[in-house]
Amino acid sequence: MKQVITIKNVRKEYQNGGVNTEVIKGVSLDINKGEFVSIMGPSGSGKSTLLYLMGGLENCTEGTIEINGKPIEKMNDTDESKMRRKDIGFVFQFFNLIPHLTVEENIILPIIIDGGKPKKYKDQLDKLLNLVGLTDKRHSKPSQLSGGQQQRVAIARALINDPEIILADEPIGNLDSKTGETIMNLFRRINLEEGKTIIQVTHSEESAAYGNRIVNVLDGLLV
């Protein structure tokens, strides 16, 4: 089994006004290619911090995280941001779409930020619009969409670079339960049909059950 994420003895402290708070207290975890992992735990237990460490959005205080065998902390800034763009797609609770851009412009945005040529990604864009069921909304603005549709745009945006890994932080935390089910079914398809490795943070047992492994975090430790 190919390991896509290897977490070894990771600790994370935040410093605020001279006070150190240890949020992750020594976590080791291996995630294999094609897994769909749900990270669960009470509020404040460190779930999001662990996810952000995996994506290089936060740095470990101690320990190492490897993405496809490469330790994040040994990457220089260029390699790290390249890794974040090419290997990982992020999905957040509050969609984070750009309001004045259309659906397709939002999806293609990571390519433009990267200095890529959007035209080259036309087929990928069409495929993703179809995958998330928004072909007929491609010219709409986010404000013209429901919450579930907005999250589907965010999921398509996370997939535009064809990353191997999707990291999702409470992806249905802001949606009603029926819409949440639709989104979780979409993640399941992306896992099974597209072969993406998915790691989601969730409060909800129903949504955690879409994964094939549940990891419980309590007070900065895996239990």
Ligand SMILES: Nc1ncnc2c1ncn2[C@@H]1O[C@H](COP(=O)(O)OP(=O)(O)OP(=O)(O)O)[C@@H](O)[C@H]1O
């Ligand atoms: N930038 C920061 N500076 C200081 N403390 C932080 C920072 N980010 C998070 N924390 C603290 O770290 C702890 C864990 O936060 P984290 O967001 O990882 O928890 P969580 O399990 O995802 O919680 P929730 O389910 O409520 O989102 C919390 O006590 C939080 O206040």
